[in-house]
Amino acid sequence: MARPRQYNHDTLRIQVIKAAKLLLEEGGPTALTARALAKSVRTTPGTIYNLFDGMSGVLQEVNRQALVDLARLVDGVGDSEPRARLLALAEVYVGFMLDRRAVWRAFFEGPRITGVFPDWYLAQIDGLIDRIAQPITALEPKGDPRLLAEQLLLSVHGIVALAAIERLDLITRQKPMDLAHAAVERMIASIRAGAE
Amino acid sequence: MARPRQYNHDTLRIQVIKAAKLLLEEGGPTALTARALAKSVRTTPGTIYNLFDGMSGVLQEVNRQALVDLARLVDGVGDSEPRARLLALAEVYVGFMLDRRAVWRAFFEGPRITGVFPDWYLAQIDGLIDRIAQPITALEPKGDPRLLAEQLLLSVHGIVALAAIERLDLITRQKPMDLAHAAVERMIASIRAGAE
DNA sequence: CAACGTTAGTGAACGCTGTTCAATAATGGT
DNA sequence: ACCATTATTGAACAGCGTTCACTAACGTTG
Numbered sequence: 001m002a003r004p005r006q007y008n009h010d011t012l013r014i015q016v017i018k019a020a021k022l023l024l025e026e027g028g029p030t031a032l033t034a035r036a037l038a039k040s041v042r043t044t045p046g047t048i049y050n051l052f053d054g055m056s057g058v059l060q061e062v063n064r065q066a067l068v069d070l071a072r073l074v075d076g077v078g079d080s081e082p083r084a085r086l087l088a089l090a091e092v093y094v095g096f097m098l099d100r101r102a103v104w105r106a107f108f109e110g111p112r113i114t115g116v117f118p119d120w121y122l123a124q125i126d127g128l129i130d131r132i133a134q135p136i137t138a139l140e141p142k143g144d145p146r147l148l149a150e151q152l153l154l155s156v157h158g159i160v161a162l163a164a165i166e167r168l169d170l171i172t173r174q175k176p177m178d179l180a181h182a183a184v185e186r187m188i189a190s191i192r193a194g195a196e
Numbered sequence: 197m198a199r200p201r202q203y204n205h206d207t208l209r210i211q212v213i214k215a216a217k218l219l220l221e222e223g224g225p226t227a228l229t230a231r232a233l234a235k236s237v238r239t240t241p242g243t244i245y246n247l248f249d250g251m252s253g254v255l256q257e258v259n260r261q262a263l264v265d266l267a268r269l270v271d272g273v274g275d276s277e278p279r280a281r282l283l284a285l286a287e288v289y290v291g292f293m294l295d296r297r298a299v300w301r302a303f304f305e306g307p308r309i310t311g312v313f314p315d316w317y318l319a320q321i322d323g324l325i326d327r328i329a330q331p332i333t334a335l336e337p338k339g340d341p342r343l344l345a346e347q348l349l350l351s352v353h354g355i356v357a358l359a360a361i362e363r364l365d366l367i368t369r370q371k372p373m374d375l376a377h378a379a380v381e382r383m384i385a386s387i388r389a390g391a392e
Numbered sequence: 393c394a395a396c397g398t399t400a401g402t403g404a405a406c407g408c409t410g411t412t413c414a415a416t417a418a419t420g421g422t
Numbered sequence: 423a424c425c426a427t428t429a430t431t432g433a434a435c436a437g438c439g440t441t442c443a444c445t446a447a448c449g450t451t452g
Binding site: 108109117121122125129147150151153154155156157158159161162165167170171172174179182183185186187189190192193194 | 304305313317318321325343346347349350351352353354355357358361363366367368370375378379381382383385386388389390
C-alpha cells in the first residue's frame with residue numbers, strides 16, 4: 001500500500017470540504033472550481049477527483065453536512081407549545097440559510113445537481129418534515145398533518161429560495177423572518193378556522 | 197451605413213430569442229451556449245454579441261418575453277368573486293411555468309443573472325402582485341392587502357421553484373396545482389378567521 | 393458610375409471550466 | 423533491499439463566455 005506523502009486520506013477529504021464551503025461563501029457558486037479547490041488545500045485537480053466523484057461529489061458532500069447541521073439545530077428546538085415550536089422551527093430554518101446563502105443556493109442550483117439522490121438525502125429531508133408535522137399534529141387539524149407540514153415547508157422555502165439568491169426584494173420589502181412568521185401564523189389560523 | 201448581407205437586424209434578434217427558448221426547453225440551462233445559439237440561427241458567436249449584451253443579455257430578453265406572456269395570461273383571468281379569482285391566478289401562474297420549466301428556471305438560476313434589474317422588470321412584477329392584491333382587497337383583510345399578496349406569491353413561488361428544477365418530489369408527492377390551491381385556500385381562511 | 397467610409401459579420405484566440413489518464417513517486421509487505 | 427501497489431501529479435482535451443483585428447458588404451458621396 002502506498003500512502004500519501006504528507007496527508008491522511010480522510011483528513012484531506014475534510015479539508016477539501018471545509019475549503020469548498022469557504023469558497024462558496026466568499027465567491028458564490030462560480031467560485032467553487034476544481035482548480036481553486038485544489039489550490040486551497042495545496043494539491044491538484046486530479047487529487048480532488050480521487051477523493052470525490054467529481055465536483056458534483058464535492059458539492060453533494062457539502063450539502064450533506066449542511067443537512068446534518070440543520071438537523072442538529074432543529075433537534076435543539078425545545079418542545080414548547082405547538083405555536084411557539086413552529087415559529088422556532090421557521091426561525092431556525094431561515095436563520096440557518098441566511099448564514100449560508102451560498103451553500104444553501106448550491107443545493108438547488110447549477111449544472112452540478114446530479115438528478116439522482118442518495119437515500120440519506122431523502123431520509124434527512126423526511127426527518128425534517130416530521131419535526132414540522134409533530135407540532136401540527138398537536139393542533140389537531142382536519143387534514144393530514146404530514147401534508148400540511150409539507151405545505152408549510154414549501155411556503156417558507158419560497159421565501160428562503162429568493163433570499164438565498166438576493167432576489168427577495170424583487171417581490172417584497174418584508175424581511176425573511178417576518179415572512180416566515182406570517183406563513184406559520186397563517187397555517188395555524190387556517191387550521192384553527194377549519195377545526196371549529 | 198453597411199447593412200447585413202442576408203438578414204435584417206431585428207429579424208435576427210427575434211430568431212435568436214426563439215432559438216434560445218428552444219435550446220432551454222430541450223436541453224436545460226446548460227444547453228444555452230453562445231456557440232449552440234449561433235449555430236441555431238446559422239451565424240457566429242460574435243454576431244450574438246453584436247445583437248445582445250452577452251449571453252446574459254439573451255437570457256434577460258427571454259425572461260422579459262416570458263414576463264410579458266405571463267402578464268397577458270394573468271390579464272385574461274376574468275374578474276369573478278375573489279376566491280375563484282385567486283384560484284384562477286394561481287392556476288395560471290403554476291400552469292405557465294409547468295409549460296416552460298427551463299425558461300422559468302433560467303430566471304432564478306445560474307451565473308448569468310446580472311444583479312441589476314431594468315425598470316420594466318420591476319414594474320412588470322409589481323403589476324403582477326397588484327393583480328393578486330386586488331381580489332385580496334375584496335376579502336377585506338385586517339392587514340395590508342399588498343403585503344398579503346406578496347406573501348401568497350412567495351408561497352406559490354416555493355412550489356414552483358422546486359417543481360421547475362424537478363425537485364418537488366424531494367419534499368412531497370402532492371401535485372403543484374393542488375399545493376397552489378391549498379396555499380390560496382389557506383390565505384383566504386386565515387383572512388376570514390382574522391376578520392371576525 | 394466609381395470610390396469611400398462606415399459597419400455588420402466573422403472566426404481565431406484568450407483564459408477559464410470539468411474531467412481524464414499516463415507517468416511518477418512514495419510506501420507497506422516480503 | 424526489493425517489489426508491487428497506489429496516491430498524486432500535471433499535461434491534455436473539449437467546451438465554455440468573451441474579445442477583437444479583420445473582412446466584406448453596403449449607403450452615401452463626389
